[in-house]
Amino acid sequence: MSRKKSHTTREKILSAACDVFVEKGFRDATVAEICKRAGANISAVNYYFGSKEALYQETWHHSFAESMKAHPQDGGVSADAPAEERLRGHLKALVERIADESTRDFFISQMEVANPTGLLEEVMRLEFDPLRDKTLAVVRExxxxxxxxxxxxxxxxxxxxxxxxxxxxxxVRLRHGATAIGPPVAFVDDLGAFADHVVAFALAGIAALRRQL
Known part of the structure; x- marks a missing residue:
């Protein structure tokens, strides 16, 4: 098998797996359905990933990496910028990343929370801890x-x-419309304005707490 074809098959499996895991979660997803959607032989999952469990982990990791590539944590703000601006960059990037319908890691995470397997716990920790450490450093400052x-x-x-x-x-509401389940929450149609509001609210709270310390 050529390297180009091998890469293409692997990517097709990851893409199909992402769709299936988002729709059905880990337990209800089948290797057969994933391979059918990918147009790949059912043995390809073991060949490229070793197991359904490893494919699940790699699918989330791949989706998360694509999400972070599209929406870097710094939000385009320089590391030398004031802490207030860096916090805005972090929150703006987070808001845009979650809101982006092309990012799938959050939906996979939701399915995992609803029906836990424990398979993503370590994978997610390794990705989230460094991100959280950077935000903690800004808040600490x-x-x-x-x-x-x-x-x-x-x-x-x-x-x-x-x-x-x-x-x-x-x-959820963009996907399911009026049938979405959950307590009423204002629909955010201006992501930039919402990010600015959260930053202003957060900075006011931090300033108030700092005066009390």
Whole structure:
């Protein structure tokens, strides 16, 4: 098998696996269906990935890498910029990444949360921990030297949570419309304005907490 054909087959399997895992989750997805959609022999999964479990992990990892390539964590803001601008870059990138319908890692993650396998836990930790460390560093800088790690952790968790749920509900409603299940949340139609609002809200909260320390 030529290197070009091998690469193409592997990519087709990853693409098909992504669709199937998003639609059905790990347990209800079958290697047979993935290979059928990819136009590949059923033995190709073992040849390229070793197992269905390894394919699942690589599918999420591949989807996440594509998502980060499209929406880098810094949001286009220089590492030398003030902490306020760097925080805005982080949150803008996060909002855009979750809202982007072409990124699939969040839907795979949702299916994993709904029906856990434990297969993505380590893969996700290895990717998310370095990203979180960078955001924690920005928050720590904004809070000042008197902040404890507990203060930093709580602030970072609160800020990120403000981004994730509205954007996830936005994706669900775009996909399912009026049939989407969940508590009412304002539909975000201006991602930039929403990111600016979250940053302003977060900076005001951080400033208020810093005055109390």
């Amino acid at each position: 904004l809070l000042g030297p008197d902040a404890t790690e507990r203060h930093v952790d709580f602030c970072e968790t609160g800020i990120i949570s403000m981004c994730i749920y509205p954007m996830m509900m936005r994706r």
